[in-house]
Amino acid sequence: MKSAKIAREKNEMTPLVQEIEGCARRAGLDPFHTLFQLCDYREMNEIAAFGGFPIRYSHWRFGMEFDILLKGQTYGLQRIYEIVINHDPCYAYLLECNNPVIQKTVICHVFAHSDFFKQNRFFAHTRRDMIDRMAANAAKIRRFSDHYGTEVVEEFLDLSLSLENLIDYQAVIPPRNARDIEGKRTRDLMLFLIEQAQDLEEWQRTLLEIVREEAYYFAPQVQTKIINEGWASFWHSQLMNQFVLTDREVIDYASQHSLAVAATPGQLNPYKLGIELFRDIEKRGIDLFEVRANCNDAAFIDSFLTEEFCREQKMFVYEFNRRSGGYEIVDRNWLLVKETLLNQLTNAGQPFIYVQDDNFEGRGELLLVHDHHGLDLKLSDCHATLQNLYRVWKKPVHLMTVIANQPKMLSCSGNSKSEVAI
Secondary structure, eight states: OOOOOOBBBOGHHHHHHHHHHHHHTTTOOOOOEEEEEEEHHHHHHHHTTTOSSSSSOOHHHHHHHHHHHHHHHHTTTTOEEEEESSSSEEEEEEEOOOOOHHHHHHHHHHHHHHHHHHHHHGTTTSSHHHHHHHHHHHHHHHHHHHOOOOOHHHHHHHHHHHTTSSSTTTSSSOOSSSSOOTTBBOOOOOHHHHHTTOOOOHHHHHHHHHHHHHHHHHHHHHTHHHHHHHHHHHHHHIIIIIIOGGGGGHOOOHHHHHHHHHTTTTOOOOOHHHHHHHHHHHHHHHOHHHHHHOOHHHHHHHHHHHHHHHHTTOOOOOEEEETEEEEEEEEEHHHHHHHHHHHHHHGGGGEEEEEEEEEEEETTTTEEEOTTTTTTOOOOHHHHHHHHHHHHHHOOOEEEETTTEEEEEEEEEETTEEEEEO
16 A cells, blocks of 8 residues: 555645634633644545554555455445544544534544643653654665565564563553662563564564554554543534634534444443543542543543442443344443453553563573463464464573463464463
8 A cells, every 4th residue: 555645735624623622612621733634535545544644664554454444434434534643743634525613623632632632640651752753664674675675674674563561551651761769570561572582684673663653653642542432522512612613604513423332232432431431520529620631541431430320321231142143231340340441441452461581491482471460462473473473582482471360371483382381
């Protein structure tokens, strides 16, 4: 797929944007300077496939994502109204065929996202020049492909991307050294490989660094999906109802807004959960701006989800029933609802994997530990990841975990794998 081109900027939007920005700032929001650009469907899908960026390195997974998005739009299964990225200035891409009511709504929504990116502490140490950085990374990878061959570079890029979740999602500031002064185990396995894997060529180390850097850039977005979308939905509702809507637009707006925050049994709608929780917090007299500044999704749910809220919002634990072909309520205990959500959100839903020893049994082998927390690993993914770690480490890799309440040691050495009770 060709690199997405910069969307066309439409000057006729400027008065509306300035009006809504003024309303947002009077309401207390403090967004980055935000630039709006209009896109057609194809441009919008290209930018979305690149993770919200107009230029990024070429890789098959972006092409696959573009194809999925384009088919979803073609068959009416999904529609992207806007894309906004964490950047200074903040860039927002709007679908040019949005009707006037939707366009007003998404502009309000974007300013709230921009405020969240600027004010939330989990974004405080992310790069704010990532468009330029993405372009520079793409240029580096093109040079590597020209020098070492496209297939060779793409193969190692595939390998690097398979490990991109092995970072420390709990770190507000990405670690700069895999071994801290207290010698604790590291959760930033990618950094550990960059620093300690002995047989990597420099271009391979650089690819790992690029993938890790981009993973840390996107990590706060993964951790704040509910609170970020809730904040944006809360404020687009406030701004539209208090300042922006005309009388003749109310019904159209109500119809569009209700679709965005609709609840479906068995599925989590981050817009719905986020906006309703912010409304509940407001009723309790808690400072919304403090919540926005200091919480990620896990803290948001852990601190503010109450029994009364779960009962009002009809939040239950669902499971899919194969006989009926639908989701059914299996538990109404609000504490179990909360625990289920936190299990999905803590550490961005990724398992806690630590480096225990890089000279296991004196053979230079790598020993990892899975901090279990009651959730078993998916073995097929686990063995594939261990195999890819072996390809980087170049020596056997072992993982201590728990499977069906039994401590196990999983090992990988080339194409051979083993699973031993310990």
